Amino acid sequence: MTQSVKQFNSNNKRTAWLYVVIAFMCLIAVWRVSEVYRQQQLTSLKSNSEIQLNQLANVLESAIAKYQHMPILLASNDRVRRALFRGIPTDINLLNRELAQINRITESSDIYIMDRDGLTIAASNYDEEATFVGKNFSFRPYFQEAIKGREGRYYALGTTSNRRGYFFSYPVYFNQTIVGVAVVKVDLRQFEKRFDTQSYEFLLLDPDNVVFSSSRSDWLYKVMGELSHDELTRIADSRRYKDRVIETLPIVSVRPVDQIASIVELLQAYSDDSGRESFERRSYLKMSQPIQLFGFKVVLLKPLQSLNDEIVLWRAIFAGGVIITALLAGLALLRKRMLQERSDAIEMARHNQAYIREVIQNTQAGLVTLDDKFCIESFNPAVEQIVGKPLSDLIGQPLEMLFFCTPSYLHFWGQMTDKADSEIEAGGRFITIEGELIANSSYAVPVEMTLCELQLPKRRGYLVTFHDMTERKRYEKEITLARQALEERVRDRTGALEEANDRLRQEVIEHKETQEELIQTAKMAVLGQLSAGLNHELNQPLTAIRAFSDNSLKFLEKGRIDQVEMNLQQISQLGHHMGDIIARFKVFARKGDVAPRPISIQSALNGAIRIMSSRMKEGQIELSGLNDCPLMVMGDMVFLEQVIVNILANSVDAIEDAKPQRRIIDISACTVEGSKVQLAIHDTGPGFSQSDLSRLFEPFFTTKSLGVGLGLGLSISQRIVESMGGEIAAQNHPQGGAEFYVTLPAFFEHEFVEVRDVAG
Structure with missing residues (x-):
């Protein structure tokens, strides 16, 4: 039977392909025949068009050519010559009327006469609003050709009449001299x-x-x-x-x-x-x-x-006939196929029923069918294998006699059937729950049950599928025990890690305190180096104070109160000066954390220069560069001063050791990359070797003599600058000496305002 079905299908396919090939060949034949017909029609149309084209060309050529000799005749007219030669109004008026009459007789567009300068003195349209009389056409090529003694021809759109025309011109002679030009315009609209x-x-x-x-x-x-x-x-x-x-x-x-x-x-x-x-x-x-x-x-x-319409219609008629023939053949083939398919469907239904019975009997999942009251109708052998006993006595009994769950499966099915059709998934109505198959009073098998509704033609039914979960339950229990053991190990490991983290945080705090102490020690070391300069700075105003005090006593004895008052003012000013010096060193010596805030580059430079001024005076070192720098950066004033003091101290030491002829420290600042400010400090010392440059910012590395400095100044400066979000670098200047760069984030006033508003 199967062999005959395959043979029939194969024959149908061959017949269908045969019809397709025949229809395709018919369409190709229609196309080829229509192309031949089209080519014949084009040949005939081309022959007729060629005759019409010759007639059209001859008509146009003869219609225009008949006017080409009119300018010659006009140029020989005595009235035209007199009007051009004498220019008497009476002659011109007579000429206008004569030109108008000639124009009506010859059916030309316009006739006009121009003098040697191209000015129209007479025209056939003299009495019209758009007359040529008084218009100058010397720019037209037909005038330029005629005034040279040659016959002129030209075509153009009239500038006055706004009409297209073909122009013929000829020179007018009087006593062998060209006195003007005669022009005839042919209007092509006629x-x-x-x-x-x-x-x-x-x-x-x-x-x-x-x-x-x-x-x-x-x-x-x-x-x-x-x-x-x-x-x-x-x-x-x-x-x-x-x-x-x-x-x-x-x-x-x-x-x-x-x-x-x-x-x-x-x-x-x-x-x-x-x-x-x-x-x-x-x-x-x-x-x-x-x-x-x-x-x-x-x-x-x-x-x-x-x-084209004729070709399309012819093709459509022929193609329609082919399509109708194909449809009739297709209907006959379809009817034959439907009869064969009906027979095949009956045979296939018998085959499917047998196939389904075999599948149900041999599937490993337990299958149970229920009627509309959820009573058992049938079951497959897999259910009895799961339970381990025969179940024939349960036919017609409710499903609760075999399957148990809490709450009842009917409770879950009721919730499912209460849902609207739009809430049901694409798979239809079904529930999946866990329960037990009752083997006997002392033993139950854990299973997963799936209940779904069967779409039967004349009644309602249900299909129940059971999957044995004994092994899965055992695996779940083993996984639970393993997870508990893992959680216990994780808790032990977490406690150890927390202890290690606490120790690490304590070490970080101690390291930070040590670093802060190291920075403070570097500050005090700088102050120790500057102590001699500080004594000198304070000794001068103290000496002046003593001198002013002694003089004041003598002036007081003599009753010169005004001199005493002036000395007291000088003493007060010197006291304020000494207070400023001591306050600056106090501020520099205090501890503090880096709290970035807007600070002025110029203010930090001024503070550092005040601290280093005595040393630069001793070394006869000149300071050049910034005087009034408006740039602002984000950082800490005291820490920035410390960095500048460290760099200036190194520059002073380098200049004093090298003793060059030019003793200058140059300071400059500029904006880089649009969002950063770079401070450059250049000295005229000996600079660095390549090996020194690579180790310049290492702790305890110094190029000074033994016992002079700890080698921590630049290392600490690097840490301070990086804590403020910046960078510090050094290089040898192309003109000699060393140059340090300190780059910090720039501050813009509008950004500060926005941040302050958000914080508010």
Whole structure:
């Protein structure tokens, strides 16, 4: 049976593919035949178009050419010569009327006479509002050619009449001298009207391929092809088309048919019923022919819409016939297939029932079917294997006789059925709970039960699935015991780690206190080095105070109170000066934590310089650089002063040891990277060797003599600067000596205001 089904399906597939191949070949045949028909129609259309093109070219050429000799006849007219030579108004008036009469007879557009300067003295439109009389056309090439004694020809858009025309000109002689120019303008609109009712469109292209005349007004002054910038500039400078913008014809594509014809697709604008402008693509058969007499080219565009519609209709009719035939064949095949599928379905149903019975009987999960009252209808052998006893006596009994859980499974199923359909998952209504299969009064098997509703055609039923959980429960118990043991080990390990962390925190606190003491010791060491200078600074004002005091006593004995008052003022000033010196050293000597706040670079420099001033005086060292630095940084004033004092002390020591001719310490500051301030201190000492530079900031490293300094100044300075969020570096200056850089975060006033507002 299975073999016959496969054979039938194979035959159906081959038949279907045969129909597809036949339909495809029919469509190809339709396409090829329509292409042949299209080519024949194009050949016929091209022959007719070629005849029409020749007629169009001949009509245009003869219609314009018949006016080319009129300027010669006008130039030989005695009235024209007299009017140009004498310029008498009576002659000019007679000439105007005669030109108007000639214009009506010849059906030209305009006839006018210009003098040697290009000024129009008489014209056929003398009595019209847009008359040429009094207008100067000396800029036109046809005038420039005629005034040189040659016949002139030109085409352009009239600057006065605003009408397109072809111009013929000829010089007017009087006694062998050119006295003026006669011009005849041919209006091309009269020719365009002749072809309004034709079944084709035409274009008259000038030598630059600009449309000068056309059966469609919206194609005028557009170029067929592309023009360079120089060509567009030349056309604009000639004022040939006045102020018209030269655009490109909306040509979508060009496909050549042969050497003399091609198919052109153009975008054409049209207005729908609502007045909104839209565009559509239209195809034309394009043929062209030059008009040698004028240098023009006439292009004929034959619409292909009717031909295309005919081809499409022919293809649609033939394709419709093929499709209808294919559909009828398909319906016959479908009916045959439906009959075969019905037979196959019956056989498949028998097969599936047998297959399902085998699956249920041999599955390892316990399966039980229930009726609409949750009573046992059937079960598979796997349930009896789980329980370990036969269950035939439970047929028709409630499921509670076999399965037990708390609360009852009916409680969970009631909660499920109370939910709305939108709350039910994609799998349908089902519950999964844990319970026990009752083997006997003293033994129960732990299981996981899944209850789901069966979609039966005529009644309601339920399917229950049991999975033995004995092994899983045992694994869960083992995992629980292992987790408890692990938690106990983690608690022991955590206690040990906490003790180690407490010891580490204590060591960090002790290290920080040691570091602070080391910084304070470095400060006191600097103060010890500066003690001699401090004595000198205080000794001078003390000596002056004693002198002023002795003089005051003598002045007091003599009754010179005013001198006594002046001496007392001097003594007070000296006392304040001594107080400032002592206060500065007190501030420098105090302890403190780094609390970044806005500080002035200049204030820190002034404090450090006051402390180091006595040593720099002793060493005859000159200080140059900053006087009024406005830059601010984030840091601690005392710590920054200590860093500057350490650097200045090293510079003073280096200069005193080297004893150079120039004893200068230069200080400068600038903003770097937009958010940092860099302070540079350069001395004229000997500088550093390369090996010293690499170890400069190591603790206890010094380049001074034995017993002079501990080598901690720069190491402590580095820690202070880094604690303020900055960097310190040193290098040899290109002009000699050492140079230290201290870089700190810059402070901007608006940032401080924003931070203060947020804190508030």
